[in-house]
Amino acid sequence: MLTLSMNTQTILAGMSIGLFVYYVIKRMRYRLPPGPWCIPLVGHYKIYSSPEIHVKIAKLAKEYGPIVRLSAGPQTWVVLNDINSVLEAMVKRKADFAGRPHFASGDMFTEGGKDIALANYSASWKFHRKIAGKALRHYLQGDLLENMIQDNMNKFLDKMAEEKGPFVFKEYVDLMVFHQLYTICFGEKRPVDDPEVKEFIKLDNDLSEKFGAGFFEDIFPYLKNIFTTAKWKVFLVLSEEVLNILRKKFKEHKETFQPGVNRDFIDSMLIAKQEAKDEGDEAVLEILDDTHLVQTISDIFFAGVDTTRFTMDWFVYFMTRFPEFQEKCQEEIDRVVGPHQPSMKDRSKLDYTEACLFESMRLSNVLGLGVPHMTICDSQIGGYDVPKGTTVLINFWALHHDPKQWKDPEQFDPHRFLDENGKMKPIKPESWLPFSAGRRVCLGETLAKPEILLMCANLLKRFEISLPEGVKPNLEYHMQGFGVELPSDYKIVVKERSG
Numbered sequence: 178m179l180t181l182s183m184n185t186q187t188i189l190a191g192m193s194i195g196l197f198v199y200y201v202i203k204r205m206r207y208r209l210p211p212g213p214w215c216i217p218l219v220g221h222y223k224i225y226s227s228p229e230i231h232v233k234i235a236k237l238a239k240e241y242g243p244i245v246r247l248s249a250g251p252q253t254w255v256v257l258n259d260i261n262s263v264l265e266a267m268v269k270r271k272a273d274f275a276g277r278p279h280f281a282s283g284d285m286f287t288e289g290g291k292d293i294a295l296a297n298y299s300a301s302w303k304f305h306r307k308i309a310g311k312a313l314r315h316y317l318q319g320d321l322l323e324n325m326i327q328d329n330m331n332k333f334l335d336k337m338a339e340e341k342g343p344f345v346f347k348e349y350v351d352l353m354v355f356h357q358l359y360t361i362c363f364g365e366k367r368p369v370d371d372p373e374v375k376e377f378i379k380l381d382n383d384l385s386e387k388f389g390a391g392f393f394e395d396i397f398p399y400l401k402n403i404f405t406t407a408k409w410k411v412f413l414v415l416s417e418e419v420l421n422i423l424r425k426k427f428k429e430h431k432e433t434f435q436p437g438v439n440r441d442f443i444d445s446m447l448i449a450k451q452e453a454k455d456e457g458d459e460a461v462l463e464i465l466d467d468t469h470l471v472q473t474i475s476d477i478f479f480a481g482v483d484t485t486r487f488t489m490d491w492f493v494y495f496m497t498r499f500p501e502f503q504e505k506c507q508e509e510i511d512r513v514v515g516p517h518q519p520s521m522k523d524r525s526k527l528d529y530t531e532a533c534l535f536e537s538m539r540l541s542n543v544l545g546l547g548v549p550h551m552t553i554c555d556s557q558i559g560g561y562d563v564p565k566g567t568t569v570l571i572n573f574w575a576l577h578h579d580p581k582q583w584k585d586p587e588q589f590d591p592h593r594f595l596d597e598n599g600k601m602k603p604i605k606p607e608s609w610l611p612f613s614a615g616r617r618v619c620l621g622e623t624l625a626k627p628e629i630l631l632m633c634a635n636l637l638k639r640f641e642i643s644l645p646e647g648v649k650p651n652l653e654y655h656m657q658g659f660g661v662e663l664p665s666d667y668k669i670v671v672k673e674r675s676g
């Protein structure tokens with residue numbers, strides 16, 4: 178017994194010395210960015226387990242500078258907290274920072290990184306990003322997107338008009354955005370109360386509310402096979418349910434696909450596959466298998482749904498808190514659009530409304546610390562070394578609240594985006610970066626900006642939105658996982674406008 182315990186002690190002591198030597202050698206080889214001390218292997222638990230992680234890291238940046246190094250379990254994270262470090266890493270260093278780290282829940286949901294958003298930097302990722310980008314551009318041609326949005330919005334605005342008292346706006350925005358993505362991805366226009374869409378919203382809400390903060394298994398993946406948390410088990414069931422819905426939609430499309438006819442985003446994927454078949458391109462066909470294609474659809478659906486609905490929810494939240502801005506948007510919409518419904522051609526003249534949307538995107542934090550990047554080679558930022566395989570995060574909140582870049586950063590002020598003639602400034606403020614930058618910049622940016630603006634303009638054209646009588650405006654929000662801020666479930670009342 179004594180020998181056994183001596184042996185265990187010797188092994189543990191050996192392992193600790195080994196780890197210490199490894200740590201010292203690693204430190205000596207690289208000039209790593211600075212960061213606070215932590216317990217080795219556990220890391221900065223109080224920071225990475227906190228929903229307010231973005232604010233905590235921004236505070237550390239005041240002490241350590243804009244590039245902060247942290248440990249999450251055995252992983253090293255480098256967090257970028259100002260625009261200069263972000264542009265240096267993501268743009269100046271080309272593809273150095275364009276990788277994605279593996280993490281257990283991401284690998285699980287993307288069937289081993291077969292999607293775009295969580296796939297590592299590779300030829301396959303580039304190809305899938307290219308065909309998905311081409312498919313999205315299809316919606317920007319002619320009046321396809323505009324018709325889709327107008328039809329969809331009318332359905333829900335009519336339903337909203339039936340509300341006699343205060344109601345939770347979030348429930349409507351969820352429906353509007355899900356139905357919109359149903360049309361884009363699956364070519365389906367479903368009735369307002371459709372049970373399938375409602376069930377899908379519930380699944381997505383469960384996934385993002387319960388699991389947005391990540392998993393123990395993400396930080397300590399090697400413990401996954403020894404000890405599985407209850408949260409992880411539920412996640413496996415829910416993610417399989419979600420993927421099965423998408424697989425079913427994909428199968429139905431495959432069975433009814435007619436070459437040359439493009440009904441929706443899934444058809445665009447099938448057309449890309451057909452083209453590869455016609456060209457006999459075996460290498461491309463190999464990476465265009467059904468799993469990859471379903472994963473691309475999943476990315477467009479989920480990357481598009483949550484960001485869009487949270488952004489619109491924030492916009493309406495600010496409009497109810499600041500009725501004076503709402504009124505100015507409505508004056509502009511009435512002047513530009515007249516008696517018609519806002520359309521794409523009005524977009525370039527809706528400067529004030531767009532400035533309010535951009536300002537609400539600055540002040541809200543719908544993506545927290547964004548999607549983690551990873552260095553694909555040894556690189557540098559701000560004079561520090563960043564070794565290959567390091568997880569790199571962008572603190573969008575810090576960029577959007579940086580007092581060096583924004584006067585009174587906590588104030589809602591759309592004029593930051595407008596010139597002296599009330600037009601959108603031709604160059605947006607540098608530190609406004611909700612869609613990120615560089616090789617991994619949001620693939621849906623060109624679709625999301627007009628889509629959300631048009632949805633907001635349609636809403637404000639039809640209704641005056643206010644808080645229920647007696648409810649005082651406040652700026653409360655709740656955290657949903659990894660630094661994501663969402664407005665608390667507020668209620669609004671709507672009054673039809675005559676404009």
Ligand code: HEM
Pocket residue numbers: 293294295306313476477478480481482484485488543544547548549611612613614616617618619620621622624625629
């Ligand atoms: C307000 C709306 C949106 C915001 C704020 C937003 C923001 C972002 C951000 C910050 C990233 C991570 C970039 C990085 O890794 O540095 C991202 C990635 C991505 N977004 Fe968006 N997004 C929005 C809407 C959309 C929409 C509507 C779509 C699709 C229709 C979309 C598709 C994607 C995809 C596919 C990626 C992964 C790109 C890659 O890894 O190569 N997004 N988005």
